[in-house]
Amino acid sequence: MTQLFGHKWVSQEGEPGNEREGYSPNFLLWAQKTADLSDxxxxxxxxxxxxxxxxxxxxGDEVWPPSYAAFLGMCEKPHGEMAHKRFKPLALPDKAAQERSRSIGSRTLSDLKSLFPDEETTAEHA
Structure with missing residues (x-):
């Protein structure tokens, strides 16, 4: 945060401190609140x-560092975001399955056509 905001970060959150002298309460709060974030x-x-x-x-605007809560919000996935979802790669079409489907479709179409007599055939017999 210091790299992004420089003195604004330090003036808002204070110096983080160190192990020997102790960490600041703000540093410890940030550490606690962000502890469960994944990479x-x-x-x-x-x-x-x-x-x-x-x-x-x-x-040309001025921006200040976020609070820990605002930063946690920036870390969340937006609702409806599907970019993370892995899609199963499409396989090459199965030619045999396509031919079987085509054959079944042709037979079904012939069966359906037999249910409805052709208008020309009906007109010739009338």
Whole structure:
């Protein structure tokens, strides 16, 4: 966060501290709240955060670091997102199965045609 926000991060969250002197309460809160994030979720959150910072810079706006809760929201998958779903690769068509389907379809069509006499044949017999 310091790399993205510099002094804004430190002024908002304070120095993180260290093992010897103890960590700051804000650092410990962030560590606790983000402890269960997967690598994928962290990447998603930072990608969104970096995009937000770039867009603000492009438009000349000022952006401040997010709270831990806002960052957790950036890490979540948007509702309806299906990009994560792996699709089964399409197999080459089975030529034998296609021929069987075509044959069954042709027989069914012939059977259906026999149920309805042809108009020309009906007109000739009348």
């Amino acid at each position: 994928v979720a962290w990447k998603r959150g930072f990608d969104r955060l970096e995009f937000m910072v770039r867009e603000a810079g492009r438009q």
